[in-house]
Amino acid sequence: MNVLFLSIGSINHIEDKGIYTDLLRQFRENSHCVYVVSSREKRTEMPTEYKKENGIHILKVRIGNITKNNKFEKGISTIRIEGQFLRAIKQYLGEVKFDLVIYSTPPITFEKVINYIKKRDDAKSYLLLKDIFPQNAVDLNMFSRSSVIYKYFRWKEKRLYKVSDYIGCMSQANIDFLLEHNTKISASSLEICPNSIDPIAIIKDENKINLTRNQYNIPTDKTVFIYGGNLGKPQGIDFLIQCLQANKNNKQAFFIIAGSGTEFAKLKAYFDKEQPMNAQLYEELPLEEYERLVNACDVGLIFLDYRFTIPNFPSRLLAYMEATMPVLAATDANTDIGKVIENGHFGLWCESNNVSQFNQKLEQLHEQEVREAMGKNARAYLEQNYTAKHSYEIIMSHFE
Structure with a gap:
């Protein structure tokens, strides 16, 4: 055709x-x-x-x-x-x-x-x-x-x-x-x-992970949470800032925010003022560099504004799953991304207007065995449901 x-x-x-x-x-x-x-x-x-x-x-x-x-x-x-x-x-x-x-x-x-x-x-x-x-x-x-x-x-x-x-x-x-x-x-x-990709094999090399963490001054003895992607109004940046502030003295967690968008300046103003010791902010990175950074982290973060009545389903989820990472999603109650994540046993979900609930989910992900099990489930779910071949076959089913 x-x-x-x-x-x-x-x-x-x-x-x-x-x-x-x-x-x-x-x-x-x-x-x-x-x-x-x-x-x-x-x-x-x-x-x-x-x-x-x-x-x-x-x-x-x-x-x-x-x-x-x-x-x-x-x-x-x-x-x-x-x-x-x-x-x-x-x-x-x-x-x-x-x-x-x-x-x-x-x-x-x-x-x-x-x-x-x-x-x-x-x-x-x-x-x-x-x-x-x-x-x-x-x-x-x-x-x-x-x-x-x-x-x-x-x-x-x-x-x-x-x-x-x-x-x-x-x-x-x-x-x-x-x-x-x-x-x-x-x-x-x-x-x-669904959103889909052609997943590549990613080998978790501890030496490379440690080299990347050293390069970016990321501690090796903390659970590293990363948010990568658009930093605009749909992401509910005010809630993201509240979560960072609430965890400013959390000695177990380290946060990386990497991206660009209309709300980047608001995030930068927070970092400049508060100078959190357990968080870093980067403007949008080249793809290869960003992927290397993701692969050196432990948990992928997703944020959506709590006011949404439409069911968003962010594609950045796929990058985390490809990297065999568990996901912590803080979203509105109308999207079913949280249901998919929790039913697939590859992450946790909370509403994006409840910081204490976010912190409770955060604490559950400090256990390495929990993260590893969820990460394997994430990769398996990706390969079974979210491949480009899968989407191609869905579209072509109408022409065969």
Whole structure:
């Protein structure tokens, strides 16, 4: 089949690790012809570009800035993406007839592009639902349900669902939420198609772990908890800071926070003021360096704002599982990530508005035998449920 994949993410190299590149390589390895249309922000000062790399066609479309900017610029740039993608596809891929178009949220503004491909080529469409917008923004008080902004994006969201033949959700809670709040969606079009990767073998080498810990001045006699990824409003950074403060004198625990986002400055201000002796903060690290750091830690942390009514399922969970690490998740009560973690016996969960509960879970993970057992369960669960091959087979089940 000719497969078209749309993403506002910047896909630079198809061999890079990631939930989308790993999936796309599965299509390539199963003899499909893959075309990727992704974005290139204006700040890069690079034009729209079309190339073929390792058997996959990549069209990089120049768009406005949608990251690291103010809400107004981000909103305008997001609205314009649809027209920019459509023009680029007509210009560079006008002669290609597609059988399947795959796309993810965010954004929810691809409906015209998908409709165009479906009508032109009689293609099928598959939505990988990674985000439920605009409700997530309402949950965080970014705007209200009565606002014009909400009504516009809610209209676009409904149109996106309508044009999607199949919707792959990250978990059962996502399916339940969609059905409850979108009565026109057919239950038969929904299925679980989770975040997934092509896991690599990671050998726990104590010498390398100690070298990495020494390099980063991480103690070897404490349980090391790491949070890596986006540091924005969805992560509930205020609660993360409360947890760090509550454990400032904890002689058994050491915390590493590594990432970037709109709330990084708030975290840095806390570190500058309090100078916690058992915590370190890093801006976003190169992937290889970050992975080496993760592999030298003991427990992976996940944080989500307690106000969420939508069931998020962060993909950073996969990096921890790949590294054979247990997970401590502090989230809202509506996501089922905690249920998955605890039912799979590879971590612990608490609500992200209860510091004492977080500390109780933290204490349970100081036992090395507990961590090792949970870590093995994490890796096994990943290989059984969250591989890119698994996601590929779910999507292709509709075409075989």
